[in-house]
Amino acid sequence: MTTQPAQRRAPKTGRFDNSVVKKTVMAVSGIIMILYLLAHMVGNLKAFSGPESFNSYSGWIRTIGEPALPAQTALWIIRLVLLAAVVLHFWAAISLWRQARRARPVPYVTKKRVQQSFASRTVRWGGLILALFIIWHILDLTLGAVNPVGHDSTPYDRLVASFSNIPITLFYVVSMVLLGLHLRHGIFAATQTLGQTNKRRERAVNGLAYLVAGVITVGFLLVPLSVAFGLID
Amino acid sequence: MNLTLRIWRQRDRTKKGKMVTYHVTDVSPDMSFLEMLDVLNEKLILDGDDPVAFDHDCREGICGSCGLMINGIAHGPEQTTVCQLHMRSFSDGDVLDIEPWRAGGFPVVKDLAVDRSAFDRIISAGGFISAPTGTAPEAHSTPVPKKNSDAAFDAATCIGCGACVAACPNGSAMLFTAAKVSHLGLMPQGQPERDSRVLKMVAQQDAEDFGGCSNIGECSAVCPKGISMETISRLNHDLLGALRAGGVPTS
Amino acid sequence: MPLELFTVGEPIADTTAPRDVPLPDRWNERKFRARLVNPANRRRLSVIVVGTGLAGGSAAATLAEMGYRVKNFWFQDSPRRAHSVAAQGGINAAKNYRNDGDSVHRLFYDTVKGGDFRSREDNSYRLAEVSAAIIDQAVAQGVPFAREYGGLLDNRSFGGAQVSRTFYARGQTGQQLLYGAYQALERQIGLGNVEQHPRTEMLDLIVVDGKARGIVVRHLITGEITSHFADAVVLASGGYSNVFYLSTNAKGSNVTAAWRAHKRGALFANPCYTQIHPTCIPVSGDYQSKLTLMSESLRNDGRVWVPKERGDTRNPKDIPEDERDYYLERKYPAFGNLVPRDIASRQAKAVCDEGRGVGPNGLGVYLDFSDAIARVGQAAIEAKYGNLFDMYNRITGENAYETGMRIYPAVHYTMGGLWVDYDLSSNIPGLFVIGEANFSDQGANRLGASALMQGLADGYFVLPSTISNYLADGPFPAVDATHPAAVEAEQSVRAQTERLLSINGTRTVASFHRELGKLMWDLCGMERSEPGLRKALDRIPEIRQEFWSNVKVSGEQGIFNQNLEHAGRVADFIELAELMCVDALHRNESCGGHFRAESQTPEGEALRDDENYAYVAAWEYTPEGEPPVLHREALEYEYVHLAQRSYK
Numbered sequence A: 001m002t003t004q005p006a007q008r009r010a011p012k013t014g015r016f017d018n019s020v021v022k023k024t025v026m027a028v029s030g031i032i033m034i035l036y037l038l039a040h041m042v043g044n045l046k047a048f049s050g051p052e053s054f055n056s057y058s059g060w061i062r063t064i065g066e067p068a069l070p071a072q073t074a075l076w077i078i079r080l081v082l083l084a085a086v087v088l089h090f091w092a093a094i095s096l097w098r099q100a101r102r103a104r105p106v107p108y109v110t111k112k113r114v115q116q117s118f119a120s121r122t123v124r125w126g127g128l129i130l131a132l133f134i135i136w137h138i139l140d141l142t143l144g145a146v147n148p149v150g151h152d153s154t155p156y157d158r159l160v161a162s163f164s165n166i167p168i169t170l171f172y173v174v175s176m177v178l179l180g181l182h183l184r185h186g187i188f189a190a191t192q193t194l195g196q197t198n199k200r201r202e203r204a205v206n207g208l209a210y211l212v213a214g215v216i217t218v219g220f221l222l223v224p225l226s227v228a229f230g231l232i233d
Numbered sequence B: 001m002n003l004t005l006r007i008w009r010q011r012d013r014t015k016k017g018k019m020v021t022y023h024v025t026d027v028s029p030d031m032s033f034l035e036m037l038d039v040l041n042e043k044l045i046l047d048g049d050d051p052v053a054f055d056h057d058c059r060e061g062i063c064g065s066c067g068l069m070i071n072g073i074a075h076g077p078e079q080t081t082v083c084q085l086h087m088r089s090f091s092d093g094d095v096l097d098i099e100p101w102r103a104g105g106f107p108v109v110k111d112l113a114v115d116r117s118a119f120d121r122i123i124s125a126g127g128f129i130s131a132p133t134g135t136a137p138e139a140h141s142t143p144v145p146k147k148n149s150d151a152a153f154d155a156a157t158c159i160g161c162g163a164c165v166a167a168c169p170n171g172s173a174m175l176f177t178a179a180k181v182s183h184l185g186l187m188p189q190g191q192p193e194r195d196s197r198v199l200k201m202v203a204q205q206d207a208e209d210f211g212g213c214s215n216i217g218e219c220s221a222v223c224p225k226g227i228s229m230e231t232i233s234r235l236n237h238d239l240l241g242a243l244r245a246g247g248v249p250t251s
Numbered sequence C: 001m002p003l004e005l006f007t008v009g010e011p012i013a014d015t016t017a018p019r020d021v022p023l024p025d026r027w028n029e030r031k032f033r034a035r036l037v038n039p040a041n042r043r044r045l046s047v048i049v050v051g052t053g054l055a056g057g058s059a060a061a062t063l064a065e066m067g068y069r070v071k072n073f074w075f076q077d078s079p080r081r082a083h084s085v086a087a088q089g090g091i092n093a094a095k096n097y098r099n100d101g102d103s104v105h106r107l108f109y110d111t112v113k114g115g116d117f118r119s120r121e122d123n124s125y126r127l128a129e130v131s132a133a134i135i136d137q138a139v140a141q142g143v144p145f146a147r148e149y150g151g152l153l154d155n156r157s158f159g160g161a162q163v164s165r166t167f168y169a170r171g172q173t174g175q176q177l178l179y180g181a182y183q184a185l186e187r188q189i190g191l192g193n194v195e196q197h198p199r200t201e202m203l204d205l206i207v208v209d210g211k212a213r214g215i216v217v218r219h220l221i222t223g224e225i226t227s228h229f230a231d232a233v234v235l236a237s238g239g240y241s242n243v244f245y246l247s248t249n250a251k252g253s254n255v256t257a258a259w260r261a262h263k264r265g266a267l268f269a270n271p272c273y274t275q276i277h278p279t280c281i282p283v284s285g286d287y288q289s290k291l292t293l294m295s296e297s298l299r300n301d302g303r304v305w306v307p308k309e310r311g312d313t314r315n316p317k318d319i320p321e322d323e324r325d326y327y328l329e330r331k332y333p334a335f336g337n338l339v340p341r342d343i344a345s346r347q348a349k350a351v352c353d354e355g356r357g358v359g360p361n362g363l364g365v366y367l368d369f370s371d372a373i374a375r376v377g378q379a380a381i382e383a384k385y386g387n388l389f390d391m392y393n394r395i396t397g398e399n400a401y402e403t404g405m406r407i408y409p410a411v412h413y414t415m416g417g418l419w420v421d422y423d424l425s426s427n428i429p430g431l432f433v434i435g436e437a438n439f440s441d442q443g444a445n446r447l448g449a450s451a452l453m454q455g456l457a458d459g460y461f462v463l464p465s466t467i468s469n470y471l472a473d474g475p476f477p478a479v480d481a482t483h484p485a486a487v488e489a490e491q492s493v494r495a496q497t498e499r500l501l502s503i504n505g506t507r508t509v510a511s512f513h514r515e516l517g518k519l520m521w522d523l524c525g526m527e528r529s530e531p532g533l534r535k536a537l538d539r540i541p542e543i544r545q546e547f548w549s550n551v552k553v554s555g556e557q558g559i560f561n562q563n564l565e566h567a568g569r570v571a572d573f574i575e576l577a578e579l580m581c582v583d584a585l586h587r588n589e590s591c592g593g594h595f596r597a598e599s600q601t602p603e604g605e606a607l608r609d610d611e612n613y614a615y616v617a618a619w620e621y622t623p624e625g626e627p628p629v630l631h632r633e634a635l636e637y638e639y640v641h642l643a644q645r646s647y648k
């Protein structure tokens, strides 16, 4: 009968079809990545204390826990956790993105922003570029596959080689800025997603987001820029 | 003042629509936006054209019927409903783009009117307290701290207009859903169904072709009732709590 | 009384209230005597409910909970948008939480007195009796009423009452109560107990073998005209203030459902009783489409005044205290700014008629908050009324914290409606009428905060108990769209729609509505007189004639056509307007919301004529051209003594 409203659509079942659950997955994986990045950043800054310090740090990562544990155990645990985080984060992002596209099949002729920040607007494309960055970055500095001096060199040499190359440095810089934006929004978003924001905490959460995003961006940018400007070689 | 309006015209759900340009003259700044459209419509009727369809009823900002995208902003430049928006917010010679809410969950009915029954289905999935008539205890038997009751009231003022969905880049109905989850979850009466309520309502909002929320905040910024983003945080919190308590997100 | 205007038929009476027991026991007694329907049989019984306001929404939810099969119809897109959502001030209940001497009996007494002794004692008493349970029910549903720091419910006093018995949720009480009912209704819809028909307008009543058995509706989006059947039909379609074009009602509020039932034989009672609300934002231009109410709770803290001098156009802030006339406080020292609505409204009109009105067109008085702000601070006033001040600012562009508000009376509520007995049944068996659509509890004037009470009392508590007495005889023989009565009703609806679309004249529907409204406001509004009403009665048939020969309705039948909807409603308003004027003219007394210039005390107060008019005027419809038939229901007062209402 046509006078009846659209039949009620049965909600999908299953934990991971729920958009809030997907968001939680993003938030948790994002936080794991943030923690990793903080550590990674500190490690990178060792480049300022010279090649030995940097290379031995790289070596240390591979030998944590030895001899009690086989070589590279800790590294592999970190790698697996990170891989899982990236994959889950990516999966949830894509799935929410697709849901959002279904939710606005006809675009507006004119649409303005009222509140939306640049950071929140760029999460998706920014995130995609970050994904490309991570792939490139691993090929470059871990595997050395795309590195100017190849994979046989020491980590430090690979680093210097990459950032002596202007286009590569630029790519890193752009990616780091995007990362900063991603985190500026992401840290606030993760707090909200985990149900931890409220009016009272709003300022604190936003402050924290700016702080962490700023520290990570600046911290990561120091090394490539220093190399590019010849402060490290 | 004189204005140029570019209005979305669409005969019904199945037909394609397009923007059509109209001119209105002698608009008084004291008119409401809908009264301005009334004037246009009377002219269209006398010219033998089809008047522009738009939903409206109370015209005092409370029924939630009205809602238009005006120059890309839900409910126009002021944070209020279109019926409470007055022409003094515009100036002579302005060109205004007027579109319906656009969302998968809100199919266009005609011109500027959309079908928002998805909202009712979200409520019907769990946005209530089961208190059949006659089963109520004496009203004073459970005191409610004023703080909670005020916060519940703030959330309960949502008029179901759909501007949040219209403005959200993800087409998400999360602010609407969260407002109801918060309202009921903040009161002692709402506790017994708190877990199942949030699970069912979110599942229904996902099933209605609304997007997920990515905390952009556009919704709250255009909400005529100023429903706060805090409600979404509270919804997330409740949902995680419900999952921890063993709930499964089904309906 | 010139007889050509109407003829007098048989008197009528309510036979369902158990008058053989004392007043306080009657409702219980009635519930006890009413026949019940066994739960297993309820599934086989269906009920059509038209409307989802406080009355319809609560009734549909409750009947569905009880196990009846409910079919619910309304014209908005969602049940949550029914006009009840706009009620601001509050809801009365005889809880006596303030310990200020309130009781069921006092609320009953206030209601009868407030209604200027033109309501039924039985109904008013029951309303007061049920009121407390409404609050319990609403709280259980999660309605966020205002609370005090101790966590208990807050109350305030409200127009015309000396006790604090009004429960409120900031300035949005109707909204919150409606959402409570709406959520209960959505729950039943989800459970599959209610078949919902949004955006569907009732256009006729189907009466089979003397019983109301169904309705004819038009689906507003597809234009499809269909018939629906049930064992009983409940109308909860709200009030008809929009006959005045400008009123505080929503644009869609209409008399159509009630009027078409009237044309099928339901008596229409006291159509001329209209309530004028004293605190609305004054009209500002011809294009204006509706009037906005400022909750009269503002009168608790605001003081009403006009300049002593006529034509004083100074900024209100520059008018010194001794040049202001706080006329309500002056004339009614006991109640001051809190006198009942009809008095406050008429006094405002009186001072404006003297030329002392304020604002652009001299139709306004000040409602001033400077004393209250000085006393409790702006923050406290903001907390109480912030949303109203914002609304005022949005509409007028003025800051009322500084200048006070300009207010003027506007049509707000209609006490008249379809005639019902104590069981809320109209004179057509099977047709029940609840909420503002019936006439029953408010008499000639309604106390503030008692319409919400009535809507919910009817829907949650009264109707569900009384309808079973009727349904106990069911299920009635099945009827479908092929039944001659249904065919005929559908046919007449189609014919009217086609006719409206085919006239293709030169005037818009809105222009007729505006003309009719202005005429009614001028001649059948706040003050009525014989010459004025006669003038209106001359003019209305001409408007009707012109409407049916010169209206231009655009579009087609088979699509979403808001112009066509409006046309159908205006057609009914024109007919109703005529009956209102006849009723107003025949009632040669003043009472409550009906003020006849010919009947006033030397001080200009309403003067009742209990000798001749202590009755309900229930009108029977007659075909066009024949005068309507008046059936009188005598009002007897056993518990409240008829007295001249005094608020001095």
Ligand SMILES: Cc1cc2nc3c(=O)[nH]c(=O)nc-3n(C[C@H](O)[C@H](O)[C@H](O)COP(=O)(O)OP(=O)(O)OC[C@H]3O[C@@H](n4cnc5c(N)ncnc54)[C@H](O)[C@@H]3O)c2cc1C
Binding pocket: C050, C051, C052, C053, C054, C055, C056, C057, C073, C074, C075, C076, C079, C081, C082, C083, C084, C085, C086, C087, C088, C089, C090, C091, C173, C174, C200, C201, C202, C203, C236, C237, C238, C239, C248, C249, C250, C253, C254, C256, C257, C293, C412, C413, C434, C435, C436, C437, C448, C449, C450, C451, C452, C453, C455
């Ligand atoms: C601005 C304002 C403020 C008020 N404030 C207060 C207050 O503070 N306290 C108080 O006690 N009272 C107040 N009132 C009065 C009170 O709100 C109303 O009397 C009451 O809400 C009416 O409820 P109802 O359920 O009878 O009708 P409504 O709420 O008007 O509902 C009518 C329903 O019927 C449906 N309907 C109508 N016609 C048709 C049709 N032809 N076909 C299908 N469906 C139809 C509509 O869709 C709607 O669902 C106020 C009224 C106004 C206008």
Ligand code: HEM
Binding pocket: A037, A040, A044, A058, A059, A061, A079, A082, A130, A134, A137, A138, A141, A142, A155, A159, A172, A176, A179, A220, A221, A223, A224
């Ligand atoms: C521009 C700043 C950065 C510099 C200079 C940098 C430097 C390095 C170097 C030198 C290595 C190799 C370490 C080794 O093999 O011992 C490495 C590994 C890695 N980096 Fe970065 N990095 C930067 C930014 C990032 C960012 C932003 C991310 C993540 C988004 C990231 C993720 C990784 C990962 C996942 C590895 C691989 C770890 C492993 O599996 O061994 N890096 N980085």
Ligand code: HEM
Binding pocket: A023, A024, A026, A027, A029, A030, A031, A033, A034, A037, A086, A089, A090, A093, A096, A097, A123, A124, A126, A127, A128, A130, A131, A182, A183, A185, A186, A187, A189, A190, A191, A193, A194, B213, B214, B215
């Ligand atoms: C693999 C590449 C990445 C993609 C495609 C991606 C994409 C996204 C998207 C689309 C969102 C938010 C939008 C939404 O909620 O729908 C998001 C949120 C987030 N991202 Fe990423 N991102 C990536 C990498 C990262 C990295 C490297 C970090 C941290 C170092 C990170 C941290 C976060 C955080 C904390 C959030 C907030 C989660 C939330 O919304 O609750 N992301 N990401």
Ligand code: SF4
Binding pocket: B157, B158, B159, B160, B161, B162, B163, B164, B165, B175, B176, B179, B219, B222, B223, B224, B225, B226, B227
């Ligand atoms: S949350 Fe705000 S914008 Fe969304 S429906 Fe409710 S009132 Fe409208």
Ligand code: F3S
Binding pocket: B167, B168, B169, B170, B171, B172, B173, B174, B175, B212, B213, B214, B215, B216, B217, B218, B219, B220, B229, B232
């Ligand atoms: S704008 Fe959309 S993304 Fe979330 S915070 Fe509001 S629903």
Ligand code: FES
Binding pocket: B055, B056, B057, B058, B059, B060, B061, B062, B063, B064, B065, B066, B067, B081, B082, B083, B084
């Ligand atoms: S018409 Fe009711 S909110 Fe605008």
